[in-house]
Amino acid sequence: MNCKVARVLMSAAVDGEISFNEEKGFLSHLSECKACCEEFDDAKKTKLIIKERIIQFKAPQTLIDSIMQLTNCNT
Amino acid sequence: MDKPAPTHQNKTPTKPEALSREERKKQLEFQNEAVVHLHSLYNYALHITMNPDDAEDLVQETYLKAYRFFNSFERGTNCKAWLFKILKNNYINRFRKNSKEPGKVDYDLIKDFYHSIKDTRRDSSEADTDYFHSLLHEEVYQALHSLPEEFREVIQLCDIEGFTYEEIANMVDSPIGTVRSRLYRGRKLLRVQLEEYAKKYGFNTDKDQ
Numbered sequence: 001m002n003c004k005v006a007r008v009l010m011s012a013a014v015d016g017e018i019s020f021n022e023e024k025g026f027l028s029h030l031s032e033c034k035a036c037c038e039e040f041d042d043a044k045k046t047k048l049i050i051k052e053r054i055i056q057f058k059a060p061q062t063l064i065d066s067i068m069q070l071t072n073c074n075t
Numbered sequence: 076m077d078k079p080a081p082t083h084q085n086k087t088p089t090k091p092e093a094l095s096r097e098e099r100k101k102q103l104e105f106q107n108e109a110v111v112h113l114h115s116l117y118n119y120a121l122h123i124t125m126n127p128d129d130a131e132d133l134v135q136e137t138y139l140k141a142y143r144f145f146n147s148f149e150r151g152t153n154c155k156a157w158l159f160k161i162l163k164n165n166y167i168n169r170f171r172k173n174s175k176e177p178g179k180v181d182y183d184l185i186k187d188f189y190h191s192i193k194d195t196r197r198d199s200s201e202a203d204t205d206y207f208h209s210l211l212h213e214e215v216y217q218a219l220h221s222l223p224e225e226f227r228e229v230i231q232l233c234d235i236e237g238f239t240y241e242e243i244a245n246m247v248d249s250p251i252g253t254v255r256s257r258l259y260r261g262r263k264l265l266r267v268q269l270e271e272y273a274k275k276y277g278f279n280t281d282k283d284q
Contacts (some may be wrong), residue, residue, distance in 0.1 A: 011258035015233060017240045039263075046262045049232040049269065053215035059117035063131050067113055067138050071102045 001029040007035045014043045105145055108154040109138070115236060116158055122231065123166060133169070156242040159232070161179040163246060218268035226261030227252055 006029045012018040013026055030037045078217050116137060120130035140161055141148075219227055225247075232243045233254075244251045 007259065008255065011255050011262065012240070014262075015240070015258070016090070017255075042266055043259070043262050046266050046269070047234050050214060050219065050230060050265070053212050054122075054219065054235055055212050055216075056114075056235075057118045057121050059113050060127075060131070063117060063134060064113060066135065067110055068106075070135075070138055071105050071110060073144060 001025040003029075003036055004034060006030070006033070007039070010036075013040065014017060014047055025031055101145060105142055108148070109141055109145070109158060111137075112155045112158055115155060116162055119159065119231070119236065120162060120166075122235075133162060133165055136165050136169070140165070153238075153242055155236075156238055156246065159236070160246045172196065214272045215269065218265055221242070221268055222261055222264055226257055226264060229257045230261045230265065233258060 006026055007029055009026050013023065018026065030040060057063055113134070117130055117134050120133040120137075121127060124130050124133060137158060141158055148154060150228045219230065222230070228247060229243055232238045232246060233240075238246070240251045240254050247254070249257075
């Protein structure tokens, strides 16, 4: 596998969307390519940052109530 | 003379009752399948509209539509993905028409948005020595918003909402290969932005060794 192919698979590898065979080739390329290896680490880290740092907001109670009402009293 | 009383009472349920029983079943299923995703939907709506009122409207509208068309939801598939697709379509129809130019980042808007609703946040896990962890939520958010929408969208759907590539491909009406490459390029762009912030605060982002 060359760098070009490895980069196509990069995000899939980060997200666990890579097939078993693809992963084998991908990992063996990483073991001999420092640049791709670093890029892979960076991509994993970036995903983690987004996951951790973007605040998750809860719906306000008024909205919850109105959605519940929507599915309760419209018969 | 006594006439036998008409015996219409204890027959099979009348039509309206039957209907409402059906309806009740639907309501229950809808609550278990769809309403449970309310927080995720609101969170996503808030992040794309950056306005709590708009987000509420969008979510309301989404649930109204979802309820009306609940029969067309394919049982056994991911209901959250189905709801997100409806929300996305609503958003495009209602909001995007009169939104700002694509690619332009309104940093003041982001700042205001973040400060106005910071207090309602759900999760705030801190503490790490890594330089990226010194970044503020707001900065990560700004970096995310500096990306072209097609990149930001897939990153949000994948990293924040946890959808699979197949679900994302369906939501954004593109092949899986496109989702893959958008994620790859999007994360790279994001990385560059985040490093800018890190440098601004005096962290050394050069790789050692």
